[in-house]
Amino acid sequence: MYQFSRGMFRELTPMVERRNGGRHYMEDQLYVLHACEGAVRRLATDRHYFARPARTLFADVRCYFPVARQQQVYSIIERYIAFADEFLASLPPAGCDAEGNPLQCRALTRKGTACQRTPLAHNGYCPSHQHLAETEHAAPAALAA
């Protein structure tokens, strides 16, 4: 998700206003960066309760930009939020592979059919078949001995 907040920030940062002779320019840019990252992170983790992400982010950062740039700032934010949103919507739901098929344990049952249980992410076996993951890693060593 990093690429969306960084891309948005890269386009916004040249427009940040140098207020008070630019004394807080770095802090202002940093604030805008953190606001972009926060909005994209929330989009990724809390989408259903984040009703108007582009408007919310714009309201957070608009005071750092000159009045003449407000429309442009809003368009950039809206565009990147839409990219990020589209990207997130294209991801398979949790518990599915990249094609959207539900993940299954890699083991076979005693009947010789594929185990239907949901696997653990770290080794692809369900809790009942964890012992197979251990023998899998032990096998090459046993052959070498």
Ligand SMILES: [Zn+2]
């Ligand atoms: Zn299993």
